[in-house]
Amino acid sequence: MTIKISIDCMGGDHGPSVTIPAAVSFAKHEPDAELILVGLEDIIRAELKKHHAVDHPRLSIVNATEIVAMDDPVEVALRRKKDSSMRVAISLVKEGRAHVCVSAGNTGALMAVSRYVLKTIPGIDRPAICFPMPNQKDSPTYMLDLGANVDCEPHHLHQFALMATALVAALEGKAKPTVGLLNIGEEDIKGNEVVKQTAPLLRADHERGILNFYGNVEGNDIFAGTTDIVVCDGFVGNVVLKASEGLGRFVKKALTSEFKRNPLNMLGAIFAFGALRSFSRRMNPSRYNGASLLGLRGLVFKSHGGESAYGYEWAIKRAYDAANYDVISRISKTIADLMPQSDAPSTPENLSAVSDLAQQKTA
Amino acid sequence: MTIKISIDCMGGDHGPSVTIPAAVSFAKHEPDAELILVGLEDIIRAELKKHHAVDHPRLSIVNATEIVAMDDPVEVALRRKKDSSMRVAISLVKEGRAHVCVSAGNTGALMAVSRYVLKTIPGIDRPAICFPMPNQKDSPTYMLDLGANVDCEPHHLHQFALMATALVAALEGKAKPTVGLLNIGEEDIKGNEVVKQTAPLLRADHERGILNFYGNVEGNDIFAGTTDIVVCDGFVGNVVLKASEGLGRFVKKALTSEFKRNPLNMLGAIFAFGALRSFSRRMNPSRYNGASLLGLRGLVFKSHGGESAYGYEWAIKRAYDAANYDVISRISKTIADLMPQSDAPSTPENLSAVSDLAQQKTA
Missing domain, CATH: 3.40.50.10950 (Rossmann fold)
Known part of the structure; x- marks a missing residue:
């Protein structure tokens, strides 16, 4: 076909x-x-x-x-x-x-x-941009929205969770991908008003067996791979995506500069070439290129x-x-x-x- | 004294x-x-x-x-x-x-x-949490708020900019530290309503010579060190801070696992020890510990x-x-x-x- x-x-x-x-x-x-x-x-x-x-x-x-x-x-x-x-x-x-x-x-x-x-x-109501972020586990963390909707209502975030569930089920072959709601703490009382009102919508769908809602997740959970999907508004998502790209570039530059600092370190880089090349390939953001408009x-x-x-x-x-x-x-x-x-x-x-x-x- | x-x-x-x-x-x-x-x-x-x-x-x-x-x-x-x-x-x-x-x-x-x-x-009106983030330049990017205020109004972000200006002037000895407003694009038309209404307040102070307002900055600018100060609400700031910590841990783990993958890579790690140790020290988040309640x-x-x-x-x-x-x-x-x-x-x-x-x- x-x-x-x-x-x-x-x-x-x-x-x-x-x-x-x-x-x-x-x-x-x-x-x-x-x-x-x-x-x-x-x-x-x-x-x-x-x-x-x-x-x-x-x-x-x-x-x-x-x-x-x-x-x-x-x-x-x-x-x-x-x-x-x-x-x-x-x-x-x-x-x-x-x-x-x-x-x-x-x-x-x-x-x-x-x-x-x-x-x-x-x-x-609104399409969203969904992107697979690399994480510590084998399969990526699908994060949305990443910039299409800067001011979201709870029912928008709810729809994002449903769409991403269908996407990840298809792309990753996971029947019930887990959904995390991006927040600043795990407890229900944490977060801004939109997030606080979104959690009950996701929980209700979880109880109906439609969504696999994990609960609130925090920024570090994106890269820990705590859930398959992370839902947030487009402002937060876009800032996190770009901050991660920026931090990645910073880390790469710092590592390169250490290996170029003196002849001994440069010699070290030659011996470490294999490991550094694999690391560089694994971390290459180009490998994660391609966001879906859902x-x-x-x-x-x-x-x-x-x-x-x-x-x-x-x-x-x-x-x-x-x-x-x-x-x-x-x-x-x-x-x-x-x-x-x-x-x-x-x-x-x-x-x-x-x-x-x-x-x-x-x- | x-x-x-x-x-x-x-x-x-x-x-x-x-x-x-x-x-x-x-x-x-x-x-x-x-x-x-x-x-x-x-x-x-x-x-x-x-x-x-x-x-x-x-x-x-x-x-x-x-x-x-x-x-x-x-x-x-x-x-x-x-x-x-x-x-x-x-x-x-x-x-x-x-x-x-x-x-x-x-x-x-x-x-x-x-x-x-x-x-x-x-x-x-409201105190804020301000944290020095590492960046590609010599001096850190002071970011606030990092979680004290999840729902902010434009005048809160305005006050954050003023407080951080005084802090950075004192700690870093910069007479006129630059202030960036965290957004999802450089243009004035970008962003959520709060951010769009904050920019004119900061610009007015810039014209009065009180603030050194650079304009909108994006997530990647935090680690590029584009401005001395980055202002955002506590929800976005907290998520970015924790996401950065999470990405840092992920990178460290990936680098370590590459050097442990096989005996040749482990040998490489021995030769690269000096560079890796300096890199690890420079990236150690403990060095950046200590947020101020402003x-x-x-x-x-x-x-x-x-x-x-x-x-x-x-x-x-x-x-x-x-x-x-x-x-x-x-x-x-x-x-x-x-x-x-x-x-x-x-x-x-x-x-x-x-x-x-x-x-x-x-x-």
Whole structure:
């Protein structure tokens, strides 16, 4: 079964010089993937030529004449650039021509355009950005929201928990992933008003057997891997994500500078090369690249804007896995099972596109 | 000039087995410090005996019959344990018998008791917890609030910026430390409502030459050292602090496990010993132990509850420095200069105690 992935080739800080080599490499390694490269055709073709992949049978081009810049306001991306590579790539998912879209474009614009084009799943008020954080255990901690929703109400955090439960069940094969509510203490009395009001919603679902609610977790639990999922508002999530990236860079720089401090330490680095290389690989944030925009009627993955081709390929891989495990249908089903208001059939044409794809996959 | 430090010997996860050796060691290394050990006299005396310091001329004991447990609710600490080591140690500051108090007791109780006993500086609504985070530059990033105030209004964040400016000016000798407002993007349109409304307050003070407001900063800027001060609410600050601790532990564990993976890597660790030891020392969170409770009419320092004697001694050292640089007078002066409402003379007896101490110091 072939998974079709639309790539917003012009998005990110580096555009085609990163997105194309990543797509070419992924297509070579994954025989069941078909990649649709969206953007300025001439530029894409020239870049493909560099990588000797112009005639690759599983790489095709869809022309798009505009580019959403990294500092374009949401309104510009949404209203003025209707033929942007970002919008065209997302539209391919809506039209059922791709199972999933990958973009490194600016987060606000990507979320707004995705929401406008794909619409949210019935029962979901707001999509969220979900990211797998590395931790001390084998499988990552899925954290959301990471910046799509800065001011959240308790029912938003509740929906985030339900969506992430469906995602992690699909991606990690865990039937009942544990959910932690990010707080500043374990006790119920701790936290701000929104968090205090969210806990009872999650606990009620736990008692109904719908969620596996662990309780409150604290910042350190993210990297301890205490729970499979950590739920928080987009302000806190975004700050924690960026602080972690910043601390990672600081640690790397400090370690490097110690090994360069004097000739003896430099000699030590030569002997320690194997261990340091493994450590560096394990800690490489590029390996964790690829956040999912959850709650939409179609799959969209966001790569970090400044990623290398190596990191971008990881985002494509995550997108491929999510499509392969039919995450959208699973989330829709979870939410539909849980939420009475999701009975109302809204914009059925789009759901049928998703369902068409699901049928193609099982065919 | 002698700095008098009251030590809540019973506070923290380990109590006297950590606080006493730290106090003994600090007194030995710092001839201008006098430490008042507060707690159950017999236990303190027994612990001092172990460290051959019963007759140390700059260590004295003040008996206190109760102990605030790490899980005691605030009400218990405040209303039922009036002779706790925590309360007595703080009271010594109020009475002018100590310049500063150090405790590793539970944060909520410490803040509540400190506030009750010492009161806030005129013009300050809420005290905040301020902590020096390590960064890529030479001097730390002072971050606040780290958990005392979970739901903040813009004028609280504004006051945090003013207090931290006075603290950093005193401790780091920077006349105009830069202030960053923690946000999820650099642009003014980013962020939650509280942050958006705080930026104009800080900018107005910048234009009046009172604050050196850099603008919005993001999570990664904390460890890049972009600004001297980072202001945020206590929920975000606490989560970031604990997430950073968690990531630090994760990195340490990953590095250790790589060096233990096979005999070749273990050999590498021997050759790399010097660099790894320096790195480990530089990254040791104990070196950054010691948060200040800012905004009170007296100096209180909080040690991490689980710290070793080595880490606790760092908290004593920070407390000593703050008292030595007369931080309270500086903060009071800064706030008084800025805030019209601080003209009102409230509880002058306490301010006079602070002022008495200041005179003793200059004498």
